[in-house]
Amino acid sequence: MRIGELSSTSGVPVSTIKYYLREGLLPTGRLTSANQAQYDEHHLRRLTLVRALVDVGGLSIATVREVLDAVDASDSGAVRMVHDGITAVPATDPDAAAEQEASSFLTRCGLPYEPDNPATRSLVAVIATARRLGHPHFTDQLGVYADACRRIAEADVDRVMRHSSVEDVLEGVVVGTVLGDAAMVALRRLAQLQEYRRQSGPR
Amino acid sequence: MRIGELSSTSGVPVSTIKYYLREGLLPTGRLTSANQAQYDEHHLRRLTLVRALVDVGGLSIATVREVLDAVDASDSGAVRMVHDGITAVPATDPDAAAEQEASSFLTRCGLPYEPDNPATRSLVAVIATARRLGHPHFTDQLGVYADACRRIAEADVDRVMRHSSVEDVLEGVVVGTVLGDAAMVALRRLAQLQEYRRQSGPR
Incomplete structure (x- = not known):
């Protein structure tokens, strides 16, 4: 053409x-x-x-x-490179307590703890912010998030790995991960609204 | 003091x-x-x-x-006001096909479809982008997201509704929702990495 x-x-x-x-x-x-x-x-x-x-x-x-x-x-590192590239790394001050909380939380959930991973940095930043705001045990509420994310991730990876060309796999990784983030955030908001209504009873 | x-x-x-x-x-x-x-x-x-x-x-x-x-x-609309206020509304062109896809997807999942809700606007924007990129059935892959988000939302709302003062409820809504977004995105990335490794076999 x-x-x-x-x-x-x-x-x-x-x-x-x-x-x-x-x-x-x-x-x-x-x-x-x-x-x-x-x-x-x-x-x-x-x-x-x-x-x-x-x-x-x-x-x-x-x-x-x-x-x-x-x-x-045909370097198998391409997926990891793309995955790291689309994960924003927040600028944060070192926070040993938050680092320690992230590490033990991830271990408890059976998720990998790799200090240099952008997603790990992002989680540590969240924990540090929560601590600064007076919530020293923020990860106590994240167990249900980890379980839910594992289910989502299984479906995500199953889907993109079905593609036969590496280009299609990577395109699926980017689109599914980036658009999936926004979709997940929106759906959580809608599910929360529904749940607030349910718990507040009929208006 | x-x-x-x-x-x-x-x-x-x-x-x-x-x-x-x-x-x-x-x-x-x-x-x-x-x-x-x-x-x-x-x-x-x-x-x-x-x-x-x-x-x-x-x-x-x-x-x-x-x-x-x-x-x-003591207006019960405060939670909704906060919830809407912390949800970014993307600027998008009207897209009837995306709107229709969002509406039928949400109905199928048992989630509320309210066209003016910021979270609904955000979901429509995601669907419209996926369509422009050549993925006309993006919501087919979002069923597992909706289920997972429902579980997360139940835990979120249970937790904040336990507070006795309305200030504490609202503080819990903001912190849990905003920091929860970032935590959820990070945990999904880590779960994906683990799943990629599992599906690719030992390296």
């Missing part, structure tokens, strides 16, 4: 496709004349992944390039 | 307490001399709530004032 068709099929503007080509995020097409190139299914799949990484995941062009290098090298 | 003790007990700087007093978010203390006032447990509870609404919930001073007016009028 020509660049116009690649654009209409993917929904990505021609100018954006040209930018990705210049940045080396998309391999050049097969030249059929001096200024015309043909693109195929491989380009389409790669384009969909790049858009997900950039637009949905908010990854920098440099990080996207690293991810694609890992994909091309 | 004097303002200095109110500050050290609450962990809120004296200058911030004075700002809240000027803005009418905290009732003035009982004057014991021309320039000295005494504060009590009621001030402390109110101060803790104001700080949670402003610092954790990110509510504007005007919204905090409305919430406190509702608290003082």
